[in-house]
Amino acid sequence: MPNGGFGCAYCKFYSPGKCNLRGATISSDHWTVCANITFMEGGPTRRVVDFLDHKPLDISGVEVKGSIYTIGTFGSASEGYVQIPWLENQEIMLNESAFLCSVCSEIRRPTKYINWKGVDVHFCSFDHYLVWRSERILSGEAVDEDFKGGNHFSRKEHFSSLEVIDENTSSEQRERALRRDFWRRAFRGLRNFAFLLVTALIFTMILNHFF
Numbered sequence: 001m002p003n004g005g006f007g008c009a010y011c012k013f014y015s016p017g018k019c020n021l022r023g024a025t026i027s028s029d030h031w032t033v034c035a036n037i038t039f040m041e042g043g044p045t046r047r048v049v050d051f052l053d054h055k056p057l058d059i060s061g062v063e064v065k066g067s068i069y070t071i072g073t074f075g076s077a078s079e080g081y082v083q084i085p086w087l088e089n090q091e092i093m094l095n096e097s098a099f100l101c102s103v104c105s106e107i108r109r110p111t112k113y114i115n116w117k118g119v120d121v122h123f124c125s126f127d128h129y130l131v132w133r134s135e136r137i138l139s140g141e142a143v144d145e146d147f148k149g150g151n152h153f154s155r156k157e158h159f160s161s162l163e164v165i166d167e168n169t170s171s172e173q174r175e176r177a178l179r180r181d182f183w184r185r186a187f188r189g190l191r192n193f194a195f196l197l198v199t200a201l202i203f204t205m206i207l208n209h210f211f
Contacts, residue, residue: 007031007071009047012038012057016049020056024068024089031072032091033083035065067145072126084126087133087142090114095122103128 008014009029013021013036016029026032038057040048048054069083070092086092091114098109099122108124115121116136123129136142 007033008037009049010037010039011048012040012054013059014048015054015056019068021059021062022064022068022089024086025091027091027093028070032068032070034068036062064145084129085133085146087114087116087136088145090116092126092129101125101128103131 007028007030008019008026011019013019014026014029017026018024019026019034021036022034040051040054067085068089068091069085071081072084073081084092092112093114094110095113096110098107099111099113100107101111101124102121104124106124111122111124112126112129113120113122114129121132123132133142137144
């Protein structure tokens, strides 16, 4: 699974706000990932919006692999980031207002919520979202995209931790990362040019010496 900070924004299947492979709306493209992510040339430092003529990859014959995941924490960031699965193509989002949790009936702020069948369903935590998500799947109301070998993944222990790249924790830091990547590539280009130039000079000196 790709690194946390480099999410859909860097994927060839993505156009701003939309996954063209899955037909899903993406509201937080740096904090959303899936197993189908395919980076732009040069790796996960080139956003699709950096390419004015970018067209999403052809999706014909592409196998959709597993769920889409929101990257978040069950506690503080120091506890590590995890991949929190969507329910089908419906994103789990954050709301700064206070709402009643659909699982424990506690009123919390901020809350997590998902728009399911046209209704916003709120949760006090990702744990309770996973409880609700599991109920939808076990009742047959929804499909678990990560269903494998009879094991239904429903608890936070089932979802792997991610090391989110520090330079991607804010838009300013992401811009700095992109600038560093540009200068690194420019330096490599100059270094290669200097190597070829020195090689040509040495070859010329050898020719002049013998001829």
